[in-house]
Amino acid sequence: DIVRDIGDDLAVEHQLYYPQTDKPRAILTTCATGLGAAANLSALLKASIPEALGIDIVACDVETLADPARRQPMLSRYEVLAIVGTLDPQLADLPWISLDSLISGQGSRPLMRIFGELTSSEQVSEINNLILKNFSLRRVIESVTILDTAKVINQVEQFLLRYEHLAGCDVPNDRKVALYVHISCLIERLIRNASPSHYSGRQCPQSELATLREAFSVIESGYSVKIPVVELCYIHDILTRETEFIQEDQEF
Numbered sequence: 554d555i556v557r558d559i560g561d562d563l564a565v566e567h568q569l570y571y572p573q574t575d576k577p578r579a580i581l582t583t584c585a586t587g588l589g590a591a592a593n594l595s596a597l598l599k600a601s602i603p604e605a606l607g608i609d610i611v612a613c614d615v616e617t618l619a620d621p622a623r624r625q626p627m628l629s630r631y632e633v634l635a636i637v638g639t640l641d642p643q644l645a646d647l648p649w650i651s652l653d654s655l656i657s658g659q660g661s662r663p664l665m666r667i668f669g670e671l672t673s674s675e676q677v678s679e680i681n682n683l684i685l686k687n688f689s690l691r692r693v694i695e696s697v698t699i700l701d702t703a704k705v706i707n708q709v710e711q712f713l714l715r716y717e718h719l720a721g722c723d724v725p726n727d728r729k730v731a732l733y734v735h736i737s738c739l740i741e742r743l744i745r746n747a748s749p750s751h752y753s754g755r756q757c758p759q760s761e762l763a764t765l766r767e768a769f770s771v772i773e774s775g776y777s778v779k780i781p782v783v784e785l786c787y788i789h790d791i792l793t794r795e796t797e798f799i800q801e802d803q804e805f
Contacts, residue, residue, distance in 0.1 A: 579609040579631035583638035585787045590738045593697040601683040618642035639731045653730035655688040698737045716768035743778035757789040
């Protein structure tokens with residue numbers, strides 16, 4: 554009775570504390586199709602970032618990131634530090650770093666700011682040097698295809714020259730870099746009969762498809778392949794989609 558009386562007089566305050574589990578940090582890599590290029594881009598970043606930092610590199614396609622419902626599970630699972638790739642998913646709260654800016658050396662600066670909050674200045678310098686080494690255009694193309702790099706570069710160059718002539722316009726340098734890498738993956742997909750089966754992006758005008766098909770004939774002839782409409786639509790996306798470098802320059 555005495556214990557009960559004391560308990561009644563002294564209200565015990567209590568509060569439950571749940572353990573806070575830190576989400577793993579991640580950098581997302583993305584490309585137009587989500588096939589090949591983003592995964593190989595991940596491999597280059599993994600080779601540039603010390604494993605001890607515990608940063609996951611996660612590949613995904615740009616449509617997943619552009620769709621709020623589809624990207625939410627990924628953003629809930631990871632503390633996303635940045636998105637690196639070709640097509641900008643336009644997520645205002647996450648830093649976007651285009652592939653061509655990494656190849657030019659400009660994109661390493663925002664990454665260095667991110668790493669500067671996670672490690673020493675000496676290790677930041679080491680990461681910067683590795684990124685500059687690993688992200689040359691030739692090195693990137695070598696990483697995304699088993700095909701002869703020199704031939705691929707020459708074929709894409711011929712495609713770009715032909716397209717510019719037919720379309721009567723100059724392709725910005727940022728789009729050219731993106732197309733070099735994207736088409737390198739595309740050619741290998743065609744050879745392996747592994748092209749995506751559908752396209753869910755914006756409708757491509759028939760006149761533009763005809764121009765792209767004519768320009769791509771140099772690659773079709775060089776590799777004895779036939780490019781499907783879905784692949785032409787992805788190329789059209791790269792050529793026309795708004796990106797960071799059109800606002801300030803960018804893109805797979």
